[in-house]
Amino acid sequence: GQSLEQPSEVTAVxxxxxxxxxxxxxxxxxxxxxxxxxxxxxPTFLSYNALDGLEETGRFSSFLSRSDSYxxxxxxxxxxxxxxxxxxxxxxxxxxxxxxxxxxxxSVIA
Amino acid sequence: KAGVTQTPRYLIKTRGQQVTxxxxxxxxxRSVSWYQQTPGQGLQFLFEYFSETQRNKGxxxxxxxxxxxxxxxxxxxxxxxELGDSALYLCASSLNTEEQFFGPGTRLTVL
Numbered sequence: 192g193q194s195l196e197q198p199s200e201v202t203a204v205x206x207x208x209x210x211x212x213x214x215x216x217x218x219x220x221x222x223x224x225x226x227x228x229x230x231x232x233x234p235t236f237l238s239y240n241a242l243d244g245l246e247e248t249g250r251f252s253s254f255l256s257r258s259d260s261y262x263x264x265x266x267x268x269x270x271x272x273x274x275x276x277x278x279x280x281x282x283x284x285x286x287x288x289x290x291x292x293x294x295x296x297x298s299v300i301a
Numbered sequence: 302k303a304g305v306t307q308t309p310r311y312l313i314k315t316r317g318q319q320v321t322x323x324x325x326x327x328x329x330x331r332s333v334s335w336y337q338q339t340p341g342q343g344l345q346f347l348f349e350y351f352s353e354t355q356r357n358k359g360x361x362x363x364x365x366x367x368x369x370x371x372x373x374x375x376x377x378x379x380x381x382x383e384l385g386d387s388a389l390y391l392c393a394s395s396l397n398t399e400e401q402f403f404g405p406g407t408r409l410t411v412l
Contacts, residue, residue, distance in 0.1 A: 222399060224399055232405075233403040234403045236401060286356060288346040289401065291336075291345075292343055
């Protein structure tokens with residue numbers, strides 16, 4: 192089976208940088224995704240990494256190290272609207288289910 | 302382009318009843334997945350349908366079932382409801398790529 196570990200809560204100051212880590216254990220590995228979910232809202236896709244390295248999309252970046260079974264989501268220039276839950280998710284092969292971590296609740300404070 | 306829609310948005314049932322939830326994917330999306338979300342448990346995968354065929358099934362009891370129609374719309378059914386079935390049920394569609402588009406969910410409360 193698969194398992195993912197990510198911190199349950201993170202607090203950071205507006206304008207700062209925060210990193211949300213995700214470690215995973217899977218029988219195979221196809222890719223690591225990140226989703227954002229605001230309270231009362233639907234999860235929305237942020238990024239996907241299939242290969243080692245950093246992917247940047249605006250203020251958000253996602254990193255993957257396949258050899259370490261580890262990835263992280265980096266949020267820069269934090270804004271209050273970034274307060275949300277962030278989920279990492281893995282798929283261990285093509286056309287297999289996406290398995291989600293339990294989520295990290297990010298609180299951005301002034 | 303319209304997003305994923307789910308009906309109903311809220312539902313209250315009593316133990317022992319059954320419920321049917323509906324999901325309409327984004328036009329052109331043939332893959333539909335269902336998830337159960339409860340506080341502290343993240344999103345638990347229920348099942349995935351692709352072109353009317355169940356492609357994957359999660360670790361849920363047989364009381365949970367689903368189907369997909371030829372227009373890609375999907376339904377999930379839960380029979381003999383239990384208190385523990387109270388949750389947000391999310392549907393997501395995709396073009397069979399890594400990006401899944403989620404609907405707003407159906408909030409089910411079992412009394």
